[in-house]
Amino acid sequence: MGTGLRARDVGLVCGSLPAGPLNSIADVPGVHVGHRTLNHGDIRTGVTAIVPHGGNLYREKPVAAVHVLNGFGKSAGLVQVEELGAIETPILLTNTLSVGACCTALVRHAIEHNPDIGRETATVNPVVFECNDGYLNDIQALAVTEADARAALAEASAYVDVGAVGAGCGMSTFGFKGGIGTTSRRIDLDDRSYHFGVLVLSNFGRPGDLRLPDGRTVAPAIAQPDAKAAEKGSIIIVAATDIPLSDRQLKRIIRRSGVGLARLGSFWGHGSGDIALGFTTANIIGHDEGAALVEQRLLNENRIDILFEAMADTTQEAVLDALVAAGSMTGRDGHHRPGLTDALKNLPTTRS
């Protein structure tokens, strides 16, 4: 289904910071990703799971933050992340109308591992993000089941597949086939190396607006029905790092996802749910913490610009990664999205 290519395989690199060894969100130690892809008949959809660490997330909550660039979206779980600065489940990505099924799946998953939920202890806050894949997918079918969500969780590993997989199966970007993309950067602080990774579910942008890192714009050869129409769709950006950060610092960093989107040619359109979540594995909040006071390490804020830059660069490159990897796809009712790689072959090498 995909091209087998990554953004860097076709020369698309964003910024000057070095990538991590896998060039994926899994360069952050412990972060795993799994997909469940549904591709049959008029169904082009799925679920993608991002698992922040290998322990019990409800017991050991990563510090986290969310930022809404444009809130035309139906994601779940943001209220509590905003209040408490932490997540307590894996993060699921899916299509807009399947958020309910994925919430329920995360709830049951948490109860299985924590039988005191809703009895001796609090309830659980499932975090589910979504984009509208209705152009290629029969989204009204609500095809994603709880079992599909569980399958994505079960398959999570340090190998991150990209393109038209998982929740990315039916997504579109700038009139091309979109989907899942990822990239990472190595960040050196004092005497140690850390990693900063991003994974996107990319489903935004008007056909004709896509801009490559060198300034050239690329449009689908075949006219797309939404060309110069309203900017619809959505994009979900998930950032992970092992750098110690506070929730406020994370929130400042992930806000710069908007810079990456703007460089790509988007103006964060009205009809787009553009939402970012960031977490750090270096600060964990213990559900059963006994001490009155706890220690945290934070970044010296005078050093934060390198993370702002990393956020902008990785958001930009992860979207290009999704576009390059995705290939073309024909979906429900014969709707078709071309792949970016074909368009790149025909692109003049000089800027118009």
Place this chain on the structure above:
Amino acid sequence: MGTGLRARDVGLVCGSLPAGPLNSIADVPGVHVGHRTLNHGDIRTGVTAIVPHGGNLYREKPVAAVHVLNGFGKSAGLVQVEELGAIETPILLTNTLSVGACCTALVRHAIEHNPDIGRETATVNPVVFECNDGYLNDIQALAVTEADARAALAEASAYVDVGAVGAGCGMSTFGFKGGIGTTSRRIDLDDRSYHFGVLVLSNFGRPGDLRLPDGRTVAPAIAQPDAKAAEKGSIIIVAATDIPLSDRQLKRIIRRSGVGLARLGSFWGHGSGDIALGFTTANIIGHDEGAALVEQRLLNENRIDILFEAMADTTQEAVLDALVAAGSMTGRDGHHRPGLTDALKNLPTTRS
């Protein structure tokens, strides 16, 4: 199961503004409420539906706002209401772990009435609020089904039942049996009368902290397990009016729900998801609006204090209404919550 009483039947009145004829949220013309109550075995839960008007809500979206007093909660749909200032589905209330099922029910309900959703037009933003009824209810059973949510929607009418009904079936408040409560106020502006109504799903407050309008505190006669423990639970406050307001004005008004809660003895505890939503039926956003510019009427903001006062008074009284109506209840594992009315009988008439 309930007492058949309202707060005013036992002399509990908040503020000096006159109540509407039904003294319920249904005094706002067009607003209907329906319940689906699940009470069997260890199950004490349900769904409550608030339907803002009798038309197609997706096509005719009431102007709305949300405000989070304390975000230890799992409600769904707030991001889009915050961005666009409108709702486009009925509002469902349920237990914390059944949010997913209710979201899916609202999605299917919207598609049935709007077959273009996710195809020729955008997707839909289901609005679902929740409290944790796990003390009386076997919340891990995830007993609420999509069919239950649909039943609550189907039964919606201008008659508003209160107490241990619908989503209120298994809720607790200040150590007493809580649940659904409602009240309204008549507001005269220039030459016309309007109404302002509130409905709460009340499940908050530490035993011993409840304070009546005259200043007396009331504690359960039987010691409750959460006395002087952390303030847990949650409260959802839904306000409706036919006064023309902007979303910003609505947001300012519903923020004053916190005043009502404070008067009752709460300090908006850490573990409580205290969230308010308000809507007006006097400003409707047309999904298929063709004109570039639209007219709205707003309140002269110099007059807004009366609505701040109404919000504080109705939040306070609606909680007392839930407490008075609810009676006592024994739930899962023999857990018991006494009714407030019994405690009131034994209360000294003078303040200690």
Place this chain on the structure above:
Amino acid sequence: MGTGLRARDVGLVCGSLPAGPLNSIADVPGVHVGHRTLNHGDIRTGVTAIVPHGGNLYREKPVAAVHVLNGFGKSAGLVQVEELGAIETPILLTNTLSVGACCTALVRHAIEHNPDIGRETATVNPVVFECNDGYLNDIQALAVTEADARAALAEASAYVDVGAVGAGCGMSTFGFKGGIGTTSRRIDLDDRSYHFGVLVLSNFGRPGDLRLPDGRTVAPAIAQPDAKAAEKGSIIIVAATDIPLSDRQLKRIIRRSGVGLARLGSFWGHGSGDIALGFTTANIIGHDEGAALVEQRLLNENRIDILFEAMADTTQEAVLDALVAAGSMTGRDGHHRPGLTDALKNLPTTRS
């Protein structure tokens, strides 16, 4: 001018937590307060300075947070506190039209102690809060000068005068004479005692709405011109502690100032600028920090309810402290505000 009394001297105590030894914000080690009072002719105004610690605040920035309960106000400096979670100057309180003069005074004060400001290093963010004392004070005179602000800073000490002093000179509260009030609580965490203190500049509330801790309401014997008019004025609430907290935790805590105001009979009126700032002396951000990573201690968030309660109790009691200490005052054009203590003498001991 004042009564020489504190709230506790007339039996007004809020909540059950123990007060600190001084029962003032200066129970937090290092916190100093100074006043400059202007009381001549038609002038009833001044400046109050809160100095978080004895060091160079620009070099050693206390972690801090702000929260706006109702934003009908003209305070300065909030944007940067919100972004960076820290303050870098003393906090000045004054009348609404003198914010500019106090900003400039703080700027010059910072430059004197840090000659690299605006040259080799960044600029400085002055934090100035205000209320409108125009009923008793000729506020149009802009009587406060930079020298007055400097005088308040210079007089700062651990002795905190209350009532009609400093910025509180011309303020009104619930139709009575208001002003500066303070109180503190001792908080024990694991094996150590900490303190949590609040200082208010109290200038809010409609005559007739004041409610004492036992539920009785108190109105001025002489009808006040703003009785049952719009709730105008404002209140500034400054909280200090030596408990280690993050900026997010501080923000959650100071939000509960709204609970204290509601208990007093306020609904956070439209025309009132109700704003809170909190800081901790236990977490300091070094302006010249060299290390990439820094350590912070935070509160185990499961223990935060005691600080929510302390915030509500101290806000409530500090306002009563201002009212009790202030005495009566006649100001510009013969405008008069009675003192609360006189009204308390005539108050029936039983609740009506």
Place this chain on the structure above:
Amino acid sequence: MGTGLRARDVGLVCGSLPAGPLNSIADVPGVHVGHRTLNHGDIRTGVTAIVPHGGNLYREKPVAAVHVLNGFGKSAGLVQVEELGAIETPILLTNTLSVGACCTALVRHAIEHNPDIGRETATVNPVVFECNDGYLNDIQALAVTEADARAALAEASAYVDVGAVGAGCGMSTFGFKGGIGTTSRRIDLDDRSYHFGVLVLSNFGRPGDLRLPDGRTVAPAIAQPDAKAAEKGSIIIVAATDIPLSDRQLKRIIRRSGVGLARLGSFWGHGSGDIALGFTTANIIGHDEGAALVEQRLLNENRIDILFEAMADTTQEAVLDALVAAGSMTGRDGHHRPGLTDALKNLPTTRS
């Protein structure tokens, strides 16, 4: 001092929407701009005044919104704009340490035209924005006086000077001389033409990061001291329109200023105060409004994308306008900033 050129004179055009006849914020009928420039000795600073309409702004308040992209800034007046969705004074721009003087000037100006301020009616909320011009200007001199602010107000007209004028006198951008820039777009809705204009005070960006609309980057020929250092400085973006909008719609629109900045090569650096304000002259809030309900016209939100695009395009072009118009400048201690136009002459026409 300046070049006498505008961005379009050297071929720098952003986006495809048509410019207004003046290509300035004054294309919005009634909007006037005035400057007071201080350029002597080591002083390179000033004040710029934006006057939304020719009437009494305190009596007839334009609907407005603010948005903070990065809050490392000291601007004044944002709290009340956020709460009430309106401004009630002209907008002043100046250097960081002169905010206090400009606040006081606006207060006195408002009192002169409204002698009931602080007596029979409320106080007034001055709106003042700032950037740090300390590289070229002796900012510690606090050179701007109240009289300077009044002079800028007095000189306001429909002729908008750009470059190193007013508050822009000492500002820097991407290592070049920055300052004031402006541009506008004509927007046709149904049968009528409207205008949307932006004025920036541009003082942000790291040397070497500037990117032209065609993708080429431009760096100063002479190495600048802050090259690849932290992104400091700030940018203030003021948007005006005669299109009827609500405050929420304005807030959504001005948020897209971040898109314009990102296109220019910025990632909204840590040390930069990047703040936007927008107002519409088509919706006016009457201070003395008598009716309980008022009418407003709003944009059909389905049409808002064109304003998002206009905001991104005008922010981008207004910064380029400031750069092109500013020329080069030598300031305090011989600090020098080259002009962009010189660098453009030497720029290769093909992208590297």
